[in-house]
Amino acid sequence: MAQYSRVSGTVGLITLLNPPVNALSAAVRQGIVDTLDKALSDRKVKSVVICGHNGKFCGGADIREFSSPLTGPPLIPLIQGVESAAKPVVAAIDGVALGGGLELALGCHYRIAHSKARLGLPEVHLGLLPGAGGSQRLPRLIGVPAALDLITTGRHVTGAEALQLGLVDKVTDRNTVDEAVKFALSVADQPPNSRRVSTFPCPRHPDLDALFEGAMQRVRQRARGALAPVACVQAIRAAATLPYAQGMERERELMATLFTSGQARAQQYHFFAQRAVGRWSMPSGARWDTTKPGAVHKAMVIGLGTMGRGISVALVQAGVSVVAMETNEKQLMEAKQAISSMLERGAKRRGVAPALDKIRYSWNMEPAADVDLVIEAVFEDMALKKKLFQQLSALCKPGTFLCSNTSGLDVDQLASETRHPELVVGMHFFAPAHVMKLLEVVYGSRSSPQAVATAMELGKRMGKVSVAVGNCRGFVGNRMLKPYLEQAFFLLEEGTTPEFVDQVLEEFGFAMGVFRMSDLSGLDVGWRVRKADGLLNVSEGHSARIRQGCRYSPLGDLLCEQGRFGQKTGRGWYQYDKPGGRVAKPDPWLHGFLEKFRTQHGLVAHRIDHQEVLERCLYALMNEGFRILEDGIAAGPEDIDVIYVLGYSWPPHRGGPMFYAGMVGLQKVLERLEHYHQEHPDIPSLKPCNLLRKLVVNGSPPVHKWREFLKKPQSQL
Numbered sequence: 001m002a003q004y005s006r007v008s009g010t011v012g013l014i015t016l017l018n019p020p021v022n023a024l025s026a027a028v029r030q031g032i033v034d035t036l037d038k039a040l041s042d043r044k045v046k047s048v049v050i051c052g053h054n055g056k057f058c059g060g061a062d063i064r065e066f067s068s069p070l071t072g073p074p075l076i077p078l079i080q081g082v083e084s085a086a087k088p089v090v091a092a093i094d095g096v097a098l099g100g101g102l103e104l105a106l107g108c109h110y111r112i113a114h115s116k117a118r119l120g121l122p123e124v125h126l127g128l129l130p131g132a133g134g135s136q137r138l139p140r141l142i143g144v145p146a147a148l149d150l151i152t153t154g155r156h157v158t159g160a161e162a163l164q165l166g167l168v169d170k171v172t173d174r175n176t177v178d179e180a181v182k183f184a185l186s187v188a189d190q191p192p193n194s195r196r197v198s199t200f201p202c203p204r205h206p207d208l209d210a211l212f213e214g215a216m217q218r219v220r221q222r223a224r225g226a227l228a229p230v231a232c233v234q235a236i237r238a239a240a241t242l243p244y245a246q247g248m249e250r251e252r253e254l255m256a257t258l259f260t261s262g263q264a265r266a267q268q269y270h271f272f273a274q275r276a277v278g279r280w281s282m283p284s285g286a287r288w289d290t291t292k293p294g295a296v297h298k299a300m301v302i303g304l305g306t307m308g309r310g311i312s313v314a315l316v317q318a319g320v321s322v323v324a325m326e327t328n329e330k331q332l333m334e335a336k337q338a339i340s341s342m343l344e345r346g347a348k349r350r351g352v353a354p355a356l357d358k359i360r361y362s363w364n365m366e367p368a369a370d371v372d373l374v375i376e377a378v379f380e381d382m383a384l385k386k387k388l389f390q391q392l393s394a395l396c397k398p399g400t401f402l403c404s405n406t407s408g409l410d411v412d413q414l415a416s417e418t419r420h421p422e423l424v425v426g427m428h429f430f431a432p433a434h435v436m437k438l439l440e441v442v443y444g445s446r447s448s449p450q451a452v453a454t455a456m457e458l459g460k461r462m463g464k465v466s467v468a469v470g471n472c473r474g475f476v477g478n479r480m481l482k483p484y485l486e487q488a489f490f491l492l493e494e495g496t497t498p499e500f501v502d503q504v505l506e507e508f509g510f511a512m513g514v515f516r517m518s519d520l521s522g523l524d525v526g527w528r529v530r531k532a533d534g535l536l537n538v539s540e541g542h543s544a545r546i547r548q549g550c551r552y553s554p555l556g557d558l559l560c561e562q563g564r565f566g567q568k569t570g571r572g573w574y575q576y577d578k579p580g581g582r583v584a585k586p587d588p589w590l591h592g593f594l595e596k597f598r599t600q601h602g603l604v605a606h607r608i609d610h611q612e613v614l615e616r617c618l619y620a621l622m623n624e625g626f627r628i629l630e631d632g633i634a635a636g637p638e639d640i641d642v643i644y645v646l647g648y649s650w651p652p653h654r655g656g657p658m659f660y661a662g663m664v665g666l667q668k669v670l671e672r673l674e675h676y677h678q679e680h681p682d683i684p685s686l687k688p689c690n691l692l693r694k695l696v697v698n699g700s701p702p703v704h705k706w707r708e709f710l711k712k713p714q715s716q717l
């Protein structure tokens with residue numbers, strides 16, 4: 001709804017009221033129509049201010065309403081009504097003005113913003129475009145290049161940047177509504193005719209064709225296969241080339257296509273899933289809303305390789321004092337330099353001073369005695385980590401949380417080395433740790449709810465989306481990755497090439513196909529893990545393609561034996577112009593090697609098509625996701641999907657693997673898995689999991705109902 005009052009004698013004040021972000025629900029839209037009517041018909045009112053309750057202007061259209069038939073006054077004519085008002089209307093922008101919220105402000109005749117307010121048109125992240133006139137008014141106000149940037153990236157700008165762009169008329173550090181009222185008094189006598197943005201000509205640009213071509217190329221590269229960014233560019237092109245009314249018609253057409261698309265549904269699901277994972281629970285019955293996190297003022301990071309450096313930066317940027325530790329003095333010095341420059345670059349980007357005084361460096365463990373939390377980020381070696389946890393347990397003050405940045409080792413084993421296993425959790429960061437938004441928080445069988453709450457909260461302070469998951473090999477993300485990688489290797493054995501597999505996966509929307517990714521992260525990483533797992537030993541009398549009773553592809557191991565570790569050695573699944581080179585080129589040597597391998601093992605290459613690559617890689621991965629749900633390692637499909645989109649570059653417009661399984665149809669996923677498992681009975685990951693069967697038997701319910709089919713955890717509280 002919206003509240004109305006008259007202030008300072010002649011200013012009609014409309015306050016949007018819909019906590020927490022004053023989204024433009026049907027009731028709010030009706031409220032605006034009614035209160036604007038009141039203000040315009042009140043003779044004592046000379047000008048109008050629109051603001052939001054509780055320091056937030058407006059978070060945009062109410063996204064929850066998009067999944068049911070639209071009711072209440074539509075937004076486009078409402079904003080048109082504001083713009084055509086005969087009395088000056090001023091938007092007082094505090095907190096946020098996003099999406100429809102900013103579009104409403106663009107319909108006002110003046111915009112006054114707090115310097116720290118955040119303004120933006122983030123609809124592209126919801127699979128939409130700014131469809132309430134935003135795509136037509138913004139370029140008219142700030143020019144085509146700036147509008148292209150804001151609308152296609154969905155990025156937020158501060159009030160200060162908005163002023164530079166010409167998006168707002170004034171910024172203030174004082175009370176925004178008071179300032180807006182003063183401003184409204186000052187313009188009360190000025191007819192708003194010349195202030196209607198829809199009547200502005202779009203600022204000219206010397207080479208529109210080149211500008212739009214470049215923009216189209218960028219969006220297609222950034223989000224392969226996503227419809228919304230392309231539609232955003234098309235809508236802005238309409239603003240630049242057509243009269244306003246025709247531009248609005250084009251905006252409406254493009255929006256109608258997006259609005260009902262599966263991609264929009266997927267991206268809106270992802271929006272709410274990111275928020276839902278914050279409401280975590282553990283099998284013990286412990287929950288986010290009944291557990292208080294411990295205070296973390298000071299933390300220690302042990303091991304300053306790539307991960308440790310990124311974690312240290314993320315902690316410092318979150319305001320935590322850090323002791324960064326590394327035993328090797330040379331590495332410690334290198335790390336210090338690298339961390340300082342990362343902090344300086346980050347501070348420059350955010351327009352603040354670098355908090356270099358928040359971090360100190362140590363080559364020994366002694367400072368651990370005085371910290372609230374330790375994150376170890378040493379080499380992925382269980383024996384090494386165990387020893388470290390023993391030492392920490394003896395050294396730390398009572399109550400210090402001990403966290404491991406392991407990407408898949410057993411958290412319970414680490415906890416069992418300590419005197420207080422309840423204080424131990426996994427904090428699995430993703431590289432680069434100061435950039436990537438995902439954090440897997442891994443609870444072991446003895447982790448206390450408070451330890452989990454502390455890690456979850458710390459992740460949030462670092463600007464991450466934290467997902468609580470159970471303890472198993474690889475946790476959620478890496479456990480699901482295993483069958484996906486395996487399928488890709490098997491497909492090579494059976495007849496295809498790394499280029500074709502990557503092309504299919506990239507067309508699906510992954511930023512990088514599986515082989516390019518493997519070259520980037522280094523083939524030796526998985527090789528070392530397989531060695532530790534005893535997978536490199538061929539049992540006597542058995543084929544090299546069977547290990548531990550299941551089908552196994554030795555291809556990755558054979559490449560490693562040749563020193564082909566990927567980009568860093570200049571050779572891997574592809575060839576590069578030099579070690580460290582980034583441009584992957586098909587490698588005739590590898591094609592020959594694959595042929596030789598097939599001959600050696602009596603394999604006859606067959607034609608593998610696009611569908612088979614996609615289905616075998618993705619359905620095997622989804623199948624493992626269903627197993628993870630069945631095992632209670634993830635509390636719900638949203639947790640898995642958020643992990644995959646934020647940590648494994650699953651395309652957001654496909655929602656995540658579990659959401660995508662629902663989009664494809666669970667029946668179809670089951671049938672195809674059955675088909676492939678029949679063809680390859682020696683690949684257990686292709687055997688459809690029971691939960692998938694159970695969901696299909698129960699009519700393939702939508703993803704938000706799957707939790708009803710999961711085993712209920714037994715509360716032990």
Ligand SMILES: CCCCCCCCCCCCC/C=C/C(=O)SCCNC(=O)CCNC(=O)[C@H](O)C(C)(C)COP(=O)(O)OP(=O)(O)OC[C@H]1O[C@@H](n2cnc3c(N)ncnc32)[C@H](O)[C@@H]1OP(=O)(O)O
Binds near residue numbers: 062260
């Ligand atoms: C037949 C077909 C016809 C088709 C034609 C159709 C034409 C239709 C025309 C309609 C035109 C509409 C055009 C406008 C579109 C939009 O405006 S889309 C929305 C754009 N806005 C956003 O994307 C902003 C989303 N929100 C945020 O980014 C953040 O929430 C925030 C505002 C920056 C606040 O962040 P923070 O303080 O961290 O809080 P959160 O935890 O994120 O949010 C708190 C709760 O509020 C919920 N929420 C936030 N925004 C919205 C929203 N816009 N709608 C609904 N709900 C919202 C959020 O989910 C949190 O709640 P919980 O999920 O319960 O935790």
